[in-house]
Amino acid sequence: MNEEINELLSIYKQEKELIESLIKEDEIDHDYRAVYLKSKILNRIKHQIRTIELFIDPHLQEKEQLKRRSDFFAEMDRNGLAKDYYAFQLEKINHELEQLNNFTPGYFNDGQEFDDAVFNLVENKISAFIFNLRKEENLYLKFSVKKNKIIIRLTPFADILASNYFIKSTINVLKQIGFKKNKSRTCFQMKYPLESFKDAIPVKTIASRVIYEAFYNYRINQSTTLEIIP
16 A cells, blocks of 8 residues: 555645645735635644654654754764764764664555455456455444445444544544444544545555544554455
């Protein structure tokens, strides 16, 4: 799902640039109410960008702190009495940065398996499949097809083994993605029309957004598992 994560990040960055340009136009027009409203949108987009960046690189904050320290010591007077100390600190920081930059973060290991499951579902080769997010607490996405739509459902409320997943902020994000409670109000679900289906990317993007936007605080399993329902 790596490519979907990066694609999602790219989309948010494009939205950020667009909103920033619109804010500049509003400032020129002295439309400060529009500036205020768009600034709120911009802050939400920045938050989403930051969230995804931290998932892509778990050491991002540490790197940023080290970079600031590196810049600080680099600007110190190298000819002063403390030049050896500054040089030592700079070398130490740069070594730590190098180690972090060489670290390869883990991604959700769905690969081609997820794509195959989506296509098999659309082609009626399977009836459904489950994408486990946090298996030990029974948090998952279930994909099925009904009335020419892909139905994407989160774990029913009664079946989940933790009570704190669906807090207000998480629900708001799920609604932004397109989820809403089903008719019996037993779970959150969304529908993706099959007539719009060309490849698995939109479906994987929905799953990515659930993971990286809605449940980013819940330590989603790094190695997710698929369960095929024949």
